[in-house]
Amino acid sequence: MKTYDVAVIGGSVAGLQAALTLGRARRRVLLFDDGDPRNRTADHVHNYLGAENPSPTDLLATGHHQLEQYDVEVRDTRVDEVAVDGDGFAVGSDRVRAVVLATGLRDELPDVPGVAKSWGRLVVACPHCHGWEVRDQPLVQLGMRGLPDRSVARALLLSRWSSDVILCTDGDELTDEQLTKLGKAGVQVRTERVEAVHPGDDQVRVLLTTGEALLPRALFVVVRQHQQSDLAERLGCEIVDGAVSVDGGGRTTVPGVYAVGTTAVPALFAIGAAGHASTTAVALHADLLEQEL
Template sequence: MTTTATEIVVVGGGSAGLSASLTLSRARRRVVVIDSGDPRNSSADGAHGLLGQEGIGPIDLLRKGREEVKSYGGRIIHARVIDARPDGDSFRIVTDSGDDISARAVVIATGTRDQLPDIPGLRERWGRDVIHCPYCHGWEIRDQRIGVLGTGPMSALQALMFNQWTTNVQFFPQGIDYGGDLAMLAATGISVGSQTVVGIVVQGDRLTGVHLDDGSTMALDAVVAPTATRARVDGLTGLGLDISESPAGTAVTVDAAGHTSVPGVWAAGNVAHPATQLSEAAANGARVAMTMNTELIFQDAERAVQEMENDR
């Protein structure tokens, strides 16, 4: 096992984690990034809404980000955290590749997992023609035939959102009672199906429709599956982080500055704010890093004053 002492460990090498790491490395902090290499958007054809990088492949974006962090002295470890916990005035992080790291502070940027409906064929198309976010993918499916699945209390409103990009929207409640929301859909021209989607029709590596529970099929070009999300905190339970729960899923609890419930541990990006886009997650990572660095500077100054007074 390799033992390392550093200032800051960033757990998660996605847009938020790398953005935080870049900011901290440029602030001359000793930074170690631990990344499992399993980004949430890995199956997407391109990342959208990121100024200057529109349409870039998600893996290409992360590769560029890693090189930028390393150019300022940051270290990248490709591994999974298997244990993390407070250790006196620092934190101890252990990985499955044998790294044992002691750090003054930690940034959690592990992202979130999408909880997809249990419909055969759905996961295989995820990020391509099975999507969830109109701002991430709406342009790519503009003017196409879209089916929106009822997966939770906000799904009907999600269907209303996609009506901005196409006038051919079909909503499937999937057995959930949406009450007055269905009247709003009907008033805006969105069809509400009485059948339940039970499968996906694929021809030539392209989604062409859905199977319904009455044995019929409906021709579609894309399916929207609004997802609940769960914060990725595997290996991090020893930190004792507070986790918030809602109908939309779970997230690490943070304040406006990114502090978690554990002093010395911050969180950034989708692990704390599941609904944020890539550009927002990257910006949040940078902001959390700036706040962290500033607080560490003042902590050191206060400690120096205290030591000076003790020496008198």
């Protein structure tokens, strides 16, 4: 059994940044990366200072390259079990003093045929991540049935990128107050059910049950988010509203277990996930040092 200071579980932006910061602190790190990041279907990562719209693959490859000079060992595998082992943890046949959960989230898309087909390209969720590229063009915000408040909030947000925004509620009826706000923002509302979505090369065909088709440049959708792994739950970490509870240093309610990025803060962009991971890694290094002294 080999012994490491830290096991980082998850090799997307947050996991790589945690491993990088810990490696630079001269910690012996074991990084597990199953090669299946949440944003794998996206063409580009936007709104990331210092990286001009790289593909997710290119951004993560750069991160792996940066790790090569440090004491970071990368395992290309998924971790499904972490066991408490004395004052540390066992991950497979290896023993670690602390665990960083960077397993992230998975997105539940609206139950409309065709949405998943172009997810990450012409069908996206976040205006801050993808709105600039389609600014001042016709856009449709597709709500998720049963979540009208979130659908309205997203359409209002999207109206800052284009004056031609249509909110499709997919059957949900809206209140007079919501309709008034949308009207002030210049957002049109269609409450018919959406029959299907047909992505093309440079636009999306949104087919309503009435037979009418909307042709936006891009389709923004409301999503539900879920933890991609149940490791935190099985370790006994507190989970609130789908997020692993952490303090300002990324410490979970289980001593020695930390959570970074969207695992702990679901609303983070990629660059925010990296920042959160770096801050947590600094706190973890200090905690280990305190134990050593």
